[in-house]
Amino acid sequence: MNVMLPGTDKTTSVDPAPIISLRDIRKTFYRGTLAVEVLHGISLEIQAGEFVAIMGASGSGKSTLMNLIGLLDRPTTGSYRFDGSEVAALDADGRALLRREAFGFIFQQYNLLPTESATANVEMPAVYAGLPHGERVKRAEALLTQLGLADRLDHKPTQLSGGQQQRVSIARALMNGGAVILADEPTGALDSKSGEEVMRLLHDLNAQGHTILLITHDHDVAAQANRIIELKDGNIVSDRPVEHHGEHAEPIPSPAQPKRPERNRKTGFAPFDVLEAGRMALQALRSNLLRTLLTLLGIIIGVASVVAMLAIGDGAKQSVLDRITAMGTNLLLVRPGAPNIRQSGGVTATLTAADADAISAEVGNILAAVPEYTGNVTVRTGARDYVTQVNATTAPFPVAREWPVAEGIFFSESDVKSYLPVAVIGQTVVNNLFEGVDPIGRYVLLNNIPFQVIGVMTPKGATPWGADQDDIIYVPLSTGMLRLFGQRYVRTITVQVQDVTRINDTQEEIRQLLIARHRAEDFQIRNMASIIETAMETQNTLTILLGSIAAISLLVGGIGVMNIMLVSVTERTREIGVRMATGARRLNIMMQFNSEALAICTLGGLIGVALGLSVTWLFSYFGRPVIFSAEPVLLAFFCAFATGLLFGYLPARKAADLDPVVALAAE
Template identity: 55%
Template sequence: MSNLQDRRSDDRSNAPENAALLVLEDVSRTYRSGPAEVRALDCVSLTIREGEFVSIMGQSGSGKSTLMNVLGCLDRPTAGRYRVAGRDAGGLEADELAALRRETFGFVFQRYNLLSNVSAAENVEVPAIYAGTPPPARRSRANTLLATLGLGDRTHHRPNELSGGQQQRVSIARALMNDPAVVLADEPTGALDSRSSEEVMALLKELHAAGRTVIVITHDPEVAAFAPRRIALRDGRVISDEGSGIAVRPHRPDAAEDGGTVGVAQRLSEAVKTALRSLRANVFRTALTLLGVVIGVAAVVTMLAIGEGSQRDVLSRIEEMGSDLLFVRPGAPGTRTRGDAVATLTVGDAEALAGLDNVLASVPEREGRATLRANGTDYATSITGTNADYPTARSRDVSEGTFFQASDLASYSTVAVLGRTVADNLFPNGGAIGNYVLISGVPFTIIGLLEERGASSFGQDQDDVVLVPITTGFVRLFGRSYLSSLTVRVADTATIAQTESEIVSSLIARHGTEDFQVRNTASLLETVQGTQRTFTILLGSVAAVSLIVGGIGVMNIMLVSVSERTREIGVRMATGARRSDIMLQFSTEALVVGCLGGVIGVLAGVGTALGAARLGTTIALTPEPAILAFCCAVVTGLVFGYLPARQAARMDPVRALATE
C-alpha cells in the first residue's frame, strides 16, 4: 500500500505532529418532528487528532450517523462549536462547506453510492472534477488508484458489472481521489460478506498506516475493534472513549486546487458530458422531453414558411391590383367629373411625368365605348387608347401576338389588342390575330390578345376591353385630344408619397393651376401592411404557445429527473460539488434538451414545409425563422430548466444521501 502514501508537503517535517484536526465542543443536533423535538446529539465534546484511526460505534438511533454528518460537514450542529483544522465550520456558507469537504474529507458509504451510468474510473474521478483537476491528470490518478486497489482490469466496468467488494473498493478509490486528510467510512462493511469485509478493513488500516486520519462509523463491535481508538455513543452522548490510534507520521496532503478561471470552461464541459450521459440513460424519457420542443420549433418553422409564402402570394396579387400606382384624374380637387366633361390632361403631361425620378412608366389613357363588328357579329365594349408602356404600367402583357409599339403611335396605325372576352365573342373558333375588326366603322388589324385577368374586386370584367394606340384613337375614334386619366407606376413604393408630391408640382407648373386630382393606393398599402402585422402577430402567438407547451414539458421531465437522481445529487455534494456546480449541471441538461430539440425541430419543420410545397402549398423558406425558432428553443430550455436546477442546487446533502 505504499502507493497510497500520496504527495506530501515539502515542509511536513517542520509541521507539528498529531495536531488537533477535528474538534467538537458541546455540539448538539436537534430535529423537529411535529411538536416533538428529537435530540440526535447531546452536548458532544470530542477531539480527533491528525493520523488517528477512530471507530465510532453505537446501535441504531444512538446518533452515530448524525455525528458522521457533522464531522464530514454534511450537516451543521444546532448548538456548540465544530472546528476543522482550526477553522470554525459553523459560520461557513454552503459553497465554503463544499470546498472543505472537497479538500479535507473522503467519504466511503455503506451502500457505495456509485453513479450507475458511468464507469468505475469515471466514478473515481468525480471529486477531482469539482477540484478543477485537468482531465488527463484525474484520469491517470483514477486508474492508478484502481490498480493499487486491485481493480486495474475493471476501470471501464459500470457498477452493475462489479461485485459488492469491488464496488466498495471503487468507493474507497473515490474517497482518496483528492488526497484527503480524513477518510470517513460509514458502515463500510455493512453490505459485504465476511471476506470482503476483512479486505475493506485491511485497506482502511493501510490507509491509517500511510498517515491518514480514518474514522469508521459502525454498529458492529468486531469492525470497531480494528481501530486503536474506539468511541461509543448512546442516546446522542459519548459513553466511552478508549485507546489511542495515532499514526507515526500523519498525512498532510497538498491543498486541493480550485478550478478558478480556467475551471469555468472545464466545469461547463463536464456538465455537458454529464447531461448527455443522463439523457442516454433514459432514452424514452429523453424522447418525450424532446418531443414537446421539437413540435414547437417545427410548428414555428413550418407555419412561418407557409405564412411567408402565402403572404408573398397575397402581396403579389395586391400589387397586381395596383399598390404601386398613382392615378391622375382631370378636374380640380374636391370636384366630381364624369366622362369627358373636363379636358385638362394631355399626352404631353404623361411624357413630362415619365421623366420624374422613381417613375417606372407614365401611361395616358382615353376611354370610350364603341360597337365592334367581325364575322357578321356585333359586340359593344370598352375602348381604351393608350401608349406602348401600358403593359409595364399595368403589369399586363399579351398572351398571344404583340403589343403596339412607339412606331405605331407615331404612324397612327390602326392596330388593336383585344381582351379575351371580346375575342371569344367575335371569334368563337379562335384565329383572331391577323384578322380585321370594325371599330365604329373603322377597320383595325388585331395584333395581340391580352392576358386574362377575370373579374376585378368590383365585379368588372377586366377582359372586356380593346386597346388601341392613343394617337389613332384621337383621330379615328374619340375626336378630341384630351385624356380620361394618367396612370403612373412607381419603382419604389417606400417613396410613393414623395413621387406624388413631385407629380403635383410638375403638373401645376405646366398648367398654371391645380386642375387635376392625384389619387394613390395608400389605403391598399395600409391594408397590405396591416395584413403583414396580423400574420406576424398570429404566427408569433401560435409559436409562443407551442414553445411554452414544450417548455412546460421540459420543466416537468427535469423535475422528475431531479427527484429520481436525489441520491446522485447528495453524492456529488458530499464529494465537493458547489451549489453552482449542481445548478450548472441541471441547467446544462435543460440547455442540451433545448439545443437538440431546436436542431431536430428545425429539420422537421423544413421537411414538413417542403412536403407541403409538394402538395401545392406556397412556401417561402428563409434562414431567419429557423434561427429564431432555434434560439427560442434554447431560451425555453434555460428558462424552464431553471426551477428544477435551482431545486437540485438547494438540496440538503444529508437528506439527499438518505433518499431511497
C-alpha cells in the same frame, strides 16, 4: 512530536494540533413547531492519522455526528475546527470545497451511480477538483487496480458484487487524497469475507497516514480501531483507546506520517466546468433515451412550426406584394366621384381624356397620364363567342403599367387619333379564342364591330383580389369610346410618377389641378405605394400571428422540458447527494441540470430546424409560395436555446438547493 523545553537540555513529546476539534456541538432538528435535540454538547478531538470507531445504537446520534464532521450538515451551536480553522459557519459552497479537499466517504449502501462505470464513479471527486480528463482517468484506473479491480474498470455497479462495489467506493474516497476517510457502516451490507477485506483495506489506508472515522454498531468491527467513542442519546458516554492483544490474528499496522488535506485547489469557475457539465448532461440523457426522445418531441415540433410557418407566411406576403407591385408601385389612380363616397355603379361624369392631357402638361414629376374606360363586351371569332373586358386607353399604357407586349405591337398615338379599329389581347383571350392559332393579323368582332388583332400582352396573372388580369382586350381610347361604349367620360386616369419619393407631393399637385378644372373635388386619388404599405402591414400582422401560434407550441415544449427535469431531479435526489458529498458545489449541480435542459433544447432545435426546412421545401415543391431565409431559422433555434436556459433554471436551482444529508437519505 519532540520539542526542546526552554532553559533545559531535555525534550518532551507534544501532540500536534488535532485535525478535528469539536467543542460543545449541539444539533437540533425541527419538525414543525417541535424541536428535537439530537446531539447534546459533543466535545472531542481527533488527531491526524488516528483510526477511530464511533459506536452507538440506532438513534444514538452517530450518523448525525458523522454528517457534521464530514460537513454534510452544520451544527446548531458549537465550534468545529478542522485542521486549525473554524468551519462550523461555512456556507454550502465552502463546505463543498473542504469536503472535496479533505474528506472521502464510504457509505454502507455504496452510493455508486448506476449508469456510470467503475472508473467514472471513481473519477467523480476529481471532476469537481478540476483535474483534466486524462489525468483523472489514469488515477482512477490506478486506484481500482491497487484495490484488485483491474478487470472491472468498465463494469457498472449492477455488474459488481457487494465487496467490489465497496472497493469502488473506497477508491472514490481516495480520488482527491482523502486525508480523512468517513466510513459509515462499511461492512453492514457485506458478507463476512467481504467485510474482512474492507476492514483490511481501511487498516492499510490508516497505515498510509489516512485518518479513519468508522461509524458502526458492531462491537467486533469497532474493536479493530485504535480508539472507540461510544454515543448514547446524543452524548459521549465513553472515549477509550483500544489495546490489541493476541485476540486478533493479524496485527494492526502502525500508521505512517499522518496525511493533511491539500489546499489551494481550484475554487473558481472555469470553462472546464462547462465542458464537464455538458459531458455529464449528455451521459444522463443517454441513460434514459426514451424519456429524452419524448421530451425532444415538444421542442422539435415547436421549432419546426416556427421555421415552417414564418417561411410560408413570408412567402404568402411576398406573393401578394408581387401581385400588387405588378400593377405598378409608382402609380396614382384617379377615379371619378367625391372622396369617401362609394359609387353605386355606372359612370360618374367627372373625368375626361382632357384631364389626363392637362396632368401630363401641367404637373411635374409625371412620366405618363393614361385615361381608361373599361367595360364588358362579347368577342367573337369564327364560331366561338366569349365575354370579356375591353379597356379603351391610349398608347402610353404599356409604359405606365410596366406591362409590355409579348407578340406584335401596341397601338400608337396616331392609331388613337385616327380611330383605328385595332386590338391588343390578353393571354386568357388567346387561350379561349385562338387555341393553337397565331392571333396576330386576325379579326375579331367586338359587339359585332370588327377589330384587327395587332398584339398579345405578356401574361400578368391574377390581382391580389383574384381577378384575371390577362382576360382583357385593349383598344384605342377614341375607337372604344365612340364605337363600343358611346361615352366621352373615362373611368380612370392612371398616372405614372417619375420620382416615387415625391409621390405624395405629386398627388397633391394633381388634386389641386383637378379641383381648379372641375371647380369641385368630384374625384378620388389612390396611391399605389400606400396600398402596398397597407398590404404589407396586413401580411406582417398575419405572419406575426402565425409565428405566435408556433411560438406557443415552443412554449409548451419548454414547459414539458421543465416538467421532465423536475421529475428527473426528484428521481436522482440520491445522485445529487453523492455528488455533493464528493465535492460538487451548488454551481456544479446547477450547471449539470441546466446543461441537460440546454442539451435537450439545442438538439431539439437542430432537429426542429431540419424538419421545418423540410416541410417548407415540401410546400414549395407543390407550388406554394415560400421564402427561405436565415432570420426565422436563427430565431427559432435561439428561442429553443433560450427555452433550455429559462425552463432548465428552476429544476437546476431546486437540485442545487438540496441539503446533502436529505439528498443522501432519499430512496
